[in-house]
Amino acid sequence: xxxxxxxxxxxxxxxxxxxxxxxxxxxxxxxxxxxxxxxxxxxxxxxxxxxxxxxxxxxxxxxxxxxxxxxxxxxxxxxxxxxxxxxxxxxxxxxxxxxxxxxxxxxxxxxxxxxxxxxxxxxxxxxxxxxxxxxxxxxxxxxxxxxxxxxxxxxxxxxxxxxxxxxxxxxxxxxxxxxxxxxxxxxxxxxxxxxxxxxxxxxxxxxxxxxxxxxxxxxxxxxxxxxxxxxxxxxxxxxxxxxxxxxxxxxxxxxxxxxxxxxxxxxxxxxxxxxxxxxxxxxxxxxxxxxxxxxxxxxxxxxxxxxxxxxxxxxxxxxxxxxxxxxxxxxxxxxxxxxxxxxxxxxxxxxxxxxxxxxxxxxxxxxxxxxxxxxxxxxxxxxxxxxxxxxxxxxxxxxxxxxxxxxxxxxxxxxxxxxxxxxx
Ligand SMILES: [Zn+2]
Numbered sequence: 001x002x003x004x005x006x007x008x009x010x011x012x013x014x015x016x017x018x019x020x021x022x023x024x025x026x027x028x029x030x031x032x033x034x035x036x037x038x039x040x041x042x043x044x045x046x047x048x049x050x051x052x053x054x055x056x057x058x059x060x061x062x063x064x065x066x067x068x069x070x071x072x073x074x075x076x077x078x079x080x081x082x083x084x085x086x087x088x089x090x091x092x093x094x095x096x097x098x099x100x101x102x103x104x105x106x107x108x109x110x111x112x113x114x115x116x117x118x119x120x121x122x123x124x125x126x127x128x129x130x131x132x133x134x135x136x137x138x139x140x141x142x143x144x145x146x147x148x149x150x151x152x153x154x155x156x157x158x159x160x161x162x163x164x165x166x167x168x169x170x171x172x173x174x175x176x177x178x179x180x181x182x183x184x185x186x187x188x189x190x191x192x193x194x195x196x197x198x199x200x201x202x203x204x205x206x207x208x209x210x211x212x213x214x215x216x217x218x219x220x221x222x223x224x225x226x227x228x229x230x231x232x233x234x235x236x237x238x239x240x241x242x243x244x245x246x247x248x249x250x251x252x253x254x255x256x257x258x259x260x261x262x263x264x265x266x267x268x269x270x271x272x273x274x275x276x277x278x279x280x281x282x283x284x285x286x287x288x289x290x291x292x293x294x295x296x297x298x299x300x301x302x303x304x305x306x307x308x309x310x311x312x313x314x315x316x317x318x319x320x321x322x323x324x325x326x327x328x329x330x331x332x333x334x335x336x337x338x339x340x341x342x343x344x345x346x347x348x349x350x351x352x353x354x355x356x357x358x359x360x361x362x363x364x365x366x367x368x369x370x371x372x373x374x375x376x377x378x379x380x381x382x383x384x385x386x387x388x389x390x391x392x393x394x395x396x397x398x399x400x401x402x403x404x405x406x407x408x409x410x411x412x413x414x415x416x417x418x419x420x421x422x423x424x
């Protein structure tokens with residue numbers, strides 16, 4: 001087969017393939033990745049056409065004058081990271097709230113004082129389309145440099161018909177302009193905006209009766225999400241909203257059981273959500289429900305870290321129950337201002353007690369299934385999109401261990417080398 005790019009001689013190639021094929025990796029299998037030593041990958045156009053040992057791949061590969069050969073000796077090669085939960089479309093920063101939290105004021109208390117999500121809503125409402133687009137593109141640049149090749153981005157800082165549509169149009173344009181693939185999620189039910197203070201049900205009526213049909217009409221989101229949490233939207237609100245969205249054909253996601261155990265995980269399974277996210281306060285019945293369903297638990301270790309919380313999502317219990325755990329950044333200007341997936345791998349190991357292999361599985365193949373793209377990305381599999389990282393590390397155990405610095409050497413996105421720090 002014709003090879004436009006050949007990656008040869010990787011010390012370790014992690015394919016994240018051949019565990020259970022084209023499906024999420026569940027439970028104990030998450031800790032058993034396929035590791036090819038002296039590994040190679042062949043790419044034609046935007047697709048992976050061969051992978052295996054360097055000898056095997058070289059036997060079949062047809063090299064032509066335009067073939068790019070990448071020497072990966074001494075390097076680690078694995079699929080591009082999939083960041084399955086982010087709020088990357090925003091302007092403005094909230095570093096003063098970070099300082100307040102560190103002096104002992106809680107996230108919820110800061111929100112009550114006029115900070116939190118509604119502060120970002122104010123910034124986003126005032127921003128022009130161009131300002132919001134430029135900020136979003138610069139966030140995607142940093143993510144790509146840190147190895148993220150596909151990212152889910154939520155709306156939810158507009159909270160009016162006009163501003164939510166502006167956000168979703170920005171997200172669509174960012175996807176068109178940027179090498180990173182962007183999967184859009186509508187999160188009109190992120191918070192109750194100030195003009196609806198004390199009138200939560202009325203705001204949710206507006207979201208359901210006006211925003212959802214408009215998002216549908218303009219094909220601006222694949223998924224919808226809701227912040228199901230004490231003091232925000234309760235279980236009944238969430239069920240009503242998610243069932244309406246399902247009726248319109250949207251895939252479903254929930255911010256579930258983040259701070260208080262409301263039964264968000266159980267609701268996610270009941271409505272057939274593709275993912276239930278956060279889950280720090282998930283109940284035992286929630287763990288059982290997720291483990292015996294197709295809903296993917298998406299854990300966000302950067303958020304608990306950055307909020308300075310001592311409770312973490314029960315990753316071990318979820319994995320031992322057989323769930324296909326994913327991890328993501330939750331990148332946002334309030335509760336986690338870190339867009340780096342390698343950093344999340346470290347936090348997943350240190351705070352969630354995941355093994356290195358489990359964390360890598362959670363950041364690639366399982367994350368791809370958490371945004372409905374598992375058939376296309378998330379593993380180095382013949383026929384899938386060529387989204388591949390070459391890291392300046394000799395083995396996968398180095399990845400979370402060498403933390404706080406960027407391990408990326410090259411990023412190949414859709415068959416093109418889009419980041420190359422060796423040339424820089
Ligand atoms: Zn979130």
